[in-house]
Amino acid sequence: MAKARILIVDDEENTREVFAELLERWGYEVAQTSDGHAALKLAAEQHPDVIISDLVMPRLDGLALVRALREEQPDTPVVIITGKGSIDAAVEAVREGVFDFVEKPLDPARLKVILTRALEKKETLHEMQVLRRRVGQVDAAMGLVGSSPPMRRAMELVEKVAPSKASVVITGQSGTGKEMVARAIHQLSPRRDKPFIAINCSAIPATLIESELFGHERGAFTGADQRRLGAWELADGGTLFLDEVGEIPIELQAKFLRVIEEEKLRRLGGKSEISVDVRVISATNRDLKEEIKTQRFREDLYFRLNVFHINLAPLRERRDDIPVLVQHFIDKFSREGGKKLQGVSPRAMKLLCDYAWPGNIRELRNTLERAVILCGVELIEAEHLPSELAGGGGESAYVKLPYGLPMREIEKEYILATLTRLKNNKARTAQALGISEKTLYNKLFRYSGRGMQEERDDQRSKSVSQPAKANNV
Amino acid sequence: MGHPIPRIPQTSDDPSRRAADRARLLERVAAGLAHEGKNPLHNMVLHLQLMSDKLPGREPRIEKHLAALRDGIARVDALLRAFGEFASPEHLPPDLAAAAARALHLFAHEARRANVQFHSRLPEALMVRSESVALGDLVAHALVASIEFAHDGGQVNLSAEPRGPDAVLELRSQGGNAHREQALPYLDAARSLAPEAACELSIETPAAGGARLSLSFQQLR
Numbered sequence: 001m002a003k004a005r006i007l008i009v010d011d012e013e014n015t016r017e018v019f020a021e022l023l024e025r026w027g028y029e030v031a032q033t034s035d036g037h038a039a040l041k042l043a044a045e046q047h048p049d050v051i052i053s054d055l056v057m058p059r060l061d062g063l064a065l066v067r068a069l070r071e072e073q074p075d076t077p078v079v080i081i082t083g084k085g086s087i088d089a090a091v092e093a094v095r096e097g098v099f100d101f102v103e104k105p106l107d108p109a110r111l112k113v114i115l116t117r118a119l120e121k122k123e124t125l126h127e128m129q130v131l132r133r134r135v136g137q138v139d140a141a142m143g144l145v146g147s148s149p150p151m152r153r154a155m156e157l158v159e160k161v162a163p164s165k166a167s168v169v170i171t172g173q174s175g176t177g178k179e180m181v182a183r184a185i186h187q188l189s190p191r192r193d194k195p196f197i198a199i200n201c202s203a204i205p206a207t208l209i210e211s212e213l214f215g216h217e218r219g220a221f222t223g224a225d226q227r228r229l230g231a232w233e234l235a236d237g238g239t240l241f242l243d244e245v246g247e248i249p250i251e252l253q254a255k256f257l258r259v260i261e262e263e264k265l266r267r268l269g270g271k272s273e274i275s276v277d278v279r280v281i282s283a284t285n286r287d288l289k290e291e292i293k294t295q296r297f298r299e300d301l302y303f304r305l306n307v308f309h310i311n312l313a314p315l316r317e318r319r320d321d322i323p324v325l326v327q328h329f330i331d332k333f334s335r336e337g338g339k340k341l342q343g344v345s346p347r348a349m350k351l352l353c354d355y356a357w358p359g360n361i362r363e364l365r366n367t368l369e370r371a372v373i374l375c376g377v378e379l380i381e382a383e384h385l386p387s388e389l390a391g392g393g394g395e396s397a398y399v400k401l402p403y404g405l406p407m408r409e410i411e412k413e414y415i416l417a418t419l420t421r422l423k424n425n426k427a428r429t430a431q432a433l434g435i436s437e438k439t440l441y442n443k444l445f446r447y448s449g450r451g452m453q454e455e456r457d458d459q460r461s462k463s464v465s466q467p468a469k470a471n472n473v
Numbered sequence: 474m475g476h477p478i479p480r481i482p483q484t485s486d487d488p489s490r491r492a493a494d495r496a497r498l499l500e501r502v503a504a505g506l507a508h509e510g511k512n513p514l515h516n517m518v519l520h521l522q523l524m525s526d527k528l529p530g531r532e533p534r535i536e537k538h539l540a541a542l543r544d545g546i547a548r549v550d551a552l553l554r555a556f557g558e559f560a561s562p563e564h565l566p567p568d569l570a571a572a573a574a575r576a577l578h579l580f581a582h583e584a585r586r587a588n589v590q591f592h593s594r595l596p597e598a599l600m601v602r603s604e605s606v607a608l609g610d611l612v613a614h615a616l617v618a619s620i621e622f623a624h625d626g627g628q629v630n631l632s633a634e635p636r637g638p639d640a641v642l643e644l645r646s647q648g649g650n651a652h653r654e655q656a657l658p659y660l661d662a663a664r665s666l667a668p669e670a671a672c673e674l675s676i677e678t679p680a681a682g683g684a685r686l687s688l689s690f691q692q693l694r
Contacts, residue, residue: 083511455622
């Protein structure tokens with residue numbers, strides 16, 4: 001089993017090195033760096049399982065690092081270690097999505113527990129992603145919902161091209177459902193029982209994309225400690241979906257073209273050629289013809305990929321589909337959440353139909369997922385929708401929480417969101433939540449580093465309170 | 474050219490002004506010290522753990538040394554924590570018991586120097602309707618005054634408890650040889666802080682000696 005990878009970020013060299021040595025003795029693979037910017041770069045290259053960062057650092061501090069990572073690697077747990085152990089700092093850290101907040105000097109036994117929990121969380125998120133991908137594959141063909149002229153045209157093209165092995169390019173704005181269309185083509189093709197492998201070319205660093213696509217042999221480059229199959233081999237017999245295909249580096253495009261034409265590839269560092277049978281579907285929101293003019297994309301590769309072209313219209317150009325999409329997503333999320341929602345009220349539907357949907361179907365889907373969570377009655381009302389749909393750009397009046405969150409976490413998220421909305425006014429927050437200020441303080445204290453430890457201790461011992469103790473100094 | 478920085482009118486020999494300037498600087502130094510002191514402690518803990526991991530099946534006397542080092546680190550850490558909280562209490566909850574425990578920790582050396590024994594009985598927490606900075610300062614001044622009243626061999630009994638809707642901290646000084654003069658500035662400071670801390674302060678100094686300070690607050694429910 002591969003060792004879990006931990007990235008340590010601390011500007012104090014001595015601390016960093018002894019910390020790294022300690023974690024290596026505990027059986028982890030450790031990388032280390034001295035500041036937040038370098039940490040971001042290392043995280044993108046090495047994909048650590050957990051990041052342990054100091055809070056106060058020059059240039060990019062621990063919380064700024066967490067904010068930046070939330071965009072790039074939202075699934076990587078970050079543990080913040082700090083000498084500044086105030087409740088407010090801990091609350092802010094939790095609000096920013098920090099996995100745990102530990103005060104200096106560190107308690108090694110506690111760190112061991114935290115690392116175990118962080119790795120469990122990472123593993124759980126990974127398993128959830130795999131499950132979601134499988135579920136997505138099953139209902140992909142059903143996901144093409146709509147009866148507007150642009151959608152009908154797209155569906156006809158999907159049905160026509162699916163049985164063949166022709167390469168397809170899907171164009172359209174972000175969120176229009178390019179991957180859904182690709183999955184639908186795969187599901188309707190004779191390859192439906194073989195793998196559908198999706199790769200987002202823009203999410204992979206240029207240095208890794210060749211290895212991601214074609215795989216590598218052990219020792220092919222520094223860090224290649226075992227053989228790894230690339231996406232192309234994984235998709236053998238099935239379909240390879242390349243999102244943001246325009247991001248493939250120009251120097252790699254020739255090799256890419258050769259694999260498509262010859263249906264053979266050689267892994268990085270490999271000596272022999274491997275035969276592959278893969279259908280390639282690409283997607284882009286760039287104008288590839290323009291990329292050819294500026295010599296960022298090979299013309300011969302473009303013609304090889306673009307045997308068949310499907311363009312997806314933005315949602316605002318097919319508003320007729322909004323009601324049926326709304327019902328589709330309500331049914332889906334009600335089923336998944338065990339609810340019995342019937343639909344939306346006329347006023348809510350008007351708001352949904354009038355909105356511009358700059359994020360297209362993805363934005364509509366997310367909006368309805370949230371509305372289903374918030375809605376406690378049979379019909380989704382206007383107040384279950386974000387304020388921007390009504391033309392207001394203000395802060396949302398709702399808290400979005402994922403399914404399956406433990407009650408304890410739900411309470412914490414809700415309290416922190418209320419505190420934020422009421423501008424950190426603890427008296428008003430306590431009043432709004434219907435609890436005493438004392439209870440609020442106790443809860444906030446529990447969310448801080450010390451408090452979290454107490455919470456775990458509470459869980460173990462279930463002791464409600466301790467008697468007054470006598471101290472003699 | 475930037476804008477000139479306005480100068481607050483003052484006389485250079487105004488002693489209260491100079492004291493305030495110095496107190497402001499000291500406050501910042503104290504907060505920084507409490508924070509920066511944590512880094513070397515953290516470093517020591519890591520080295521100690523590594524040393525401990527590298528010496529499996531070690532002799533009991535080595536184990537004793539390691540335990541002593543851990544204990545020393547924990548004591549310095551507790552002191553730094555109390556110091557940091559005392560220096561920057563604005564983010565702390567208004568907890569009367571915690572403020573008293575903090576003051577006990579920070580002025581333990583005063584008590585030892587004055588040959589005064591502390592006996593304390595504090596609950597885990599006792600939230601009061603007060604302002605954290607004023608609360609911390611008030612409790613510290615009351616404690617130092619109590620030490621002065623029990624100077625040279627006396628004792629201070631300190632207890633905090635809820636009484637109906639209120640929470641009361643009581644400090645009783647007895648025995649010893651009271652240093653009344655030295656106690657007065659701290660009592661004055663406590664009196665002036667009491668309204669700001671929403672505290673009803675009562676001070677009794679019986680002719681027979683000793684003192685009883687009672688700090689009463691409304692409990693936070």
